[in-house]
Amino acid sequence: MTHDPTRRPENLIRSDLRGFEPYEPIAPLEVLSGRSGIPVEKLIKLDGNENPYGCSPRVRRALADYSYYHIYPDPLHGELQEPLERYVGVGHKYIVAGSGSDELIDLVLRVFLEPGDKVINCVPTFGMYPFSTAVCGGRTVAVPRDDSYAVDVAGVKAAIDERTKVIFIASPNNPTGNVTPPNAILELVDTGVIVVVDEAYYEFSRQTFAPLVPEYPNLIVLRSFSKWAGLGGLRAGYGIFTTEIAELIRGIKIPYNVNIAAMIAVKESLTDIDYLRDRVKAIIAERERLSMMLKEQGVLMPLPSEANFILCRVAGGDALEIKQGLEKKGIFIRYFDTPLLRNMLRISVGKPEHTDVLVEALAKWEGG
Numbered sequence: 001m002t003h004d005p006t007r008r009p010e011n012l013i014r015s016d017l018r019g020f021e022p023y024e025p026i027a028p029l030e031v032l033s034g035r036s037g038i039p040v041e042k043l044i045k046l047d048g049n050e051n052p053y054g055c056s057p058r059v060r061r062a063l064a065d066y067s068y069y070h071i072y073p074d075p076l077h078g079e080l081q082e083p084l085e086r087y088v089g090v091g092h093k094y095i096v097a098g099s100g101s102d103e104l105i106d107l108v109l110r111v112f113l114e115p116g117d118k119v120i121n122c123v124p125t126f127g128m129y130p131f132s133t134a135v136c137g138g139r140t141v142a143v144p145r146d147d148s149y150a151v152d153v154a155g156v157k158a159a160i161d162e163r164t165k166v167i168f169i170a171s172p173n174n175p176t177g178n179v180t181p182p183n184a185i186l187e188l189v190d191t192g193v194i195v196v197v198d199e200a201y202y203e204f205s206r207q208t209f210a211p212l213v214p215e216y217p218n219l220i221v222l223r224s225f226s227k228w229a230g231l232g233g234l235r236a237g238y239g240i241f242t243t244e245i246a247e248l249i250r251g252i253k254i255p256y257n258v259n260i261a262a263m264i265a266v267k268e269s270l271t272d273i274d275y276l277r278d279r280v281k282a283i284i285a286e287r288e289r290l291s292m293m294l295k296e297q298g299v300l301m302p303l304p305s306e307a308n309f310i311l312c313r314v315a316g317g318d319a320l321e322i323k324q325g326l327e328k329k330g331i332f333i334r335y336f337d338t339p340l341l342r343n344m345l346r347i348s349v350g351k352p353e354h355t356d357v358l359v360e361a362l363a364k365w366e367g368g
């Protein structure tokens, strides 16, 4: 075959990926340190909903002691089956682990979407849903939440048509912090569309749909070790699916999606649940203290939260100016300026000393 000069790589790229909008991730520690001129260990990082206490000390020890990093991991992560089954309370045939729950969002969409199929997103919510939908060739249909950020169940049902395959509900929702009540989720499950309940913050809210998965074939629950167990950097999450979907996902995922370090970390975390739950309790207590201090101060107006972060409106000032002002002091929070999150800030709950430094820094805007 002769070389065809019109066959240029750029013309071979999928047309729907030309001009693709990349996901905007939070900046890594080194970048934040460079931007603020403050050393990494002095940064107060409250922008990623990470666990300020880090992982269980057992995880560090087990990772240091392990001798077989040169051997490929078990593609079916057999060693996690029993501990996950015990932790979740459903059989391991329903559970598949992944490289963070982010990977499971992508895998679910790969399973269900044909080009042009629709995914309903209850906005404002987690940015990975529209991102992975687009990567998988689907279309996102955004149904706004109401004034208190509750899911508009009637609106979602009205948006369903023959191309609708999946509805995502993060509960607690990121960045609004509220849970979706069981009756609302079950009403959506009744439509027959695949309902993905993203429980990345389940350990903070304690409301779960996991035990219902075996009863409802179109219900999927996603969970993560990033937030409650402090394993964000190691990438470990899992999904709970009916057995048919679980089997298909095991079949289409890349074999070594959960690496050895993540597997060890999950196993050790699940032997140290009491320790980790104590940290979760401390974070919840700190969330309530931070919320009260913010209300008293009056610069930021915190919304109620059942997660490890608080969404805040800015009372009088400008959210971007506050975010940038805090950055100069080495305090990093998340800033939003989308139509549904105008002039708002999301603050991850840190240790008590982080709250104190933050509130003191915010005093500059008092009466502003």
Ligand SMILES: *Cc1c(COP(=O)(O)O)cnc(C)c1O
Pocket (backbone or CB within 6 Å): 049, 099, 100, 101, 102, 103, 126, 170, 173, 174, 198, 200, 223, 224, 225, 226, 232, 235, 236, 237
């Ligand atoms: C943080 C977050 C995730 C991602 O979890 P990983 O396991 O780290 O991929 C998923 N969903 C929501 C709503 C999140 O906020």
